[in-house]
Amino acid sequence: MSTVDHPLVTATGLAKRFGDFEAVRGIDVEVNRGEAFGFLGPNGAGKSSTMRMVAAVSPRTGGDLRVFGLDPDVDGPRIRARLGVCPQQDTLDNELTVRQNLQVYGRYFGLSRARVRERATELLEFAQLTDRADDQVEPLSGGMKRRLTIARSLVNEPDLLLLDEPTTGLDPQARHLLWDRLFRLKQSGVTLIITTHYMDEAEQLCDRLVVMDQGRIAAEGSPAELIGRYSTREVLELRFVPGGQEAVLPDVVDLAERVEVLPDRLLLYTEDGEGALAAAHNRGVRPISSLVRRSSLEDVFLRLTGRSLVD
Numbered sequence: 001m002s003t004v005d006h007p008l009v010t011a012t013g014l015a016k017r018f019g020d021f022e023a024v025r026g027i028d029v030e031v032n033r034g035e036a037f038g039f040l041g042p043n044g045a046g047k048s049s050t051m052r053m054v055a056a057v058s059p060r061t062g063g064d065l066r067v068f069g070l071d072p073d074v075d076g077p078r079i080r081a082r083l084g085v086c087p088q089q090d091t092l093d094n095e096l097t098v099r100q101n102l103q104v105y106g107r108y109f110g111l112s113r114a115r116v117r118e119r120a121t122e123l124l125e126f127a128q129l130t131d132r133a134d135d136q137v138e139p140l141s142g143g144m145k146r147r148l149t150i151a152r153s154l155v156n157e158p159d160l161l162l163l164d165e166p167t168t169g170l171d172p173q174a175r176h177l178l179w180d181r182l183f184r185l186k187q188s189g190v191t192l193i194i195t196t197h198y199m200d201e202a203e204q205l206c207d208r209l210v211v212m213d214q215g216r217i218a219a220e221g222s223p224a225e226l227i228g229r230y231s232t233r234e235v236l237e238l239r240f241v242p243g244g245q246e247a248v249l250p251d252v253v254d255l256a257e258r259v260e261v262l263p264d265r266l267l268l269y270t271e272d273g274e275g276a277l278a279a280a281h282n283r284g285v286r287p288i289s290s291l292v293r294r295s296s297l298e299d300v301f302l303r304l305t306g307r308s309l310v311d
């Protein structure tokens with residue numbers, strides 16, 4: 001007999017209303033075991049509200065939701081026991097040491113003292129914090145605190161880890177270190193759900209993602225699928241003094257499949273950025289600077305919503 005591997009999370013028409021305001025407006029999502037699934041969208045898109053419903057800490061106001069096949073309205077404690085949650089803000093206990101932060105959390109989950117000690121040692125190693133184990137939390141860098149928060153969320157060996165904007169506020173090096181840890185977790189079989197407004201983070205980490213905007217899902221797919229569906233291979237960016245780009249627009253509009261006009265530049269969507277740049281130059285177009293780059297999820301978002309991801 002074959003067993004069917006049901007999705008870990010299934011949302012159908014899922015909605016969240018706060019008074020008159022609809023933060024999540026009927027979304028359909030399936031997250032499969034073993035994948036890294038992303039919610040990509042700007043501030044206020046409804047990502048955290050969705051995560052809180054999945055984490056069984058905020059009841060839905062419409063639609064249906066199943067986590068591990070269970071209804072969060074009915075089986076919240078059973079769901080929470082199998083989840084790891086890494087919130088947007090670090091909620092570490094500054095008066096405890098690094099190791100104690102892990103041990104206290106382990107005791108909340110009812111692990112024995114011996115198991116807590118063992119698990120803390122494993123997690124310190126995973127978080128690359130073994131040499132800081134007996135230090136207070138406060139002087140740690142932002143990246144270290146994030147890694148500790150993630151380690152803490154793994155105390156109960158969850159099947160599913162929810163990460164709300166895991167690298168917001170970190171410097172590039174700390175972000176890369178954290179991505180590496182999350183990649184290792186995924187390799188070890190943990191399912192990840194990640195919210196982010198960083199398109200590079202979504203491209204790095206997510207097998208599949210939904211682009212969320214104003215409480216709705218604008219598109220769904222792998223990063224490569226979304227870029228293939230909604231953008232061209234390359235983008236030529238032509239920068240001008242603010243306002244200068246409008247005058248140039250008629251000279252370049254036929255050089256690309258699509259042109260976006262931003263306050264200080266034109267984005268020419270084309271399969272051949274260098275070719276378009278040469279053609280623009282031949283027509284006497286003289287930008288302050290130019291850049292040919294690959295399309296990204298930022299371009300997908302711009303195409304879908306007419307707005308930039310970052311405020």
Ligand SMILES: Nc1ncnc2c1ncn2[C@@H]1O[C@H](COP(=O)(O)OP(=O)(O)OP(=O)(O)O)[C@@H](O)[C@H]1O
Pocket residue numbers: 018021023041042043044045046047048049050
């Ligand atoms: N408890 C609440 N009461 C009223 N409005 C809320 C509440 N929580 C969230 N909202 C509103 O719902 C909308 C979506 O918020 P949410 O936090 O889910 O967005 P987000 O995509 O996670 O953005 P962010 O990155 O800022 O967290 C926002 O307009 C927010 O102000």
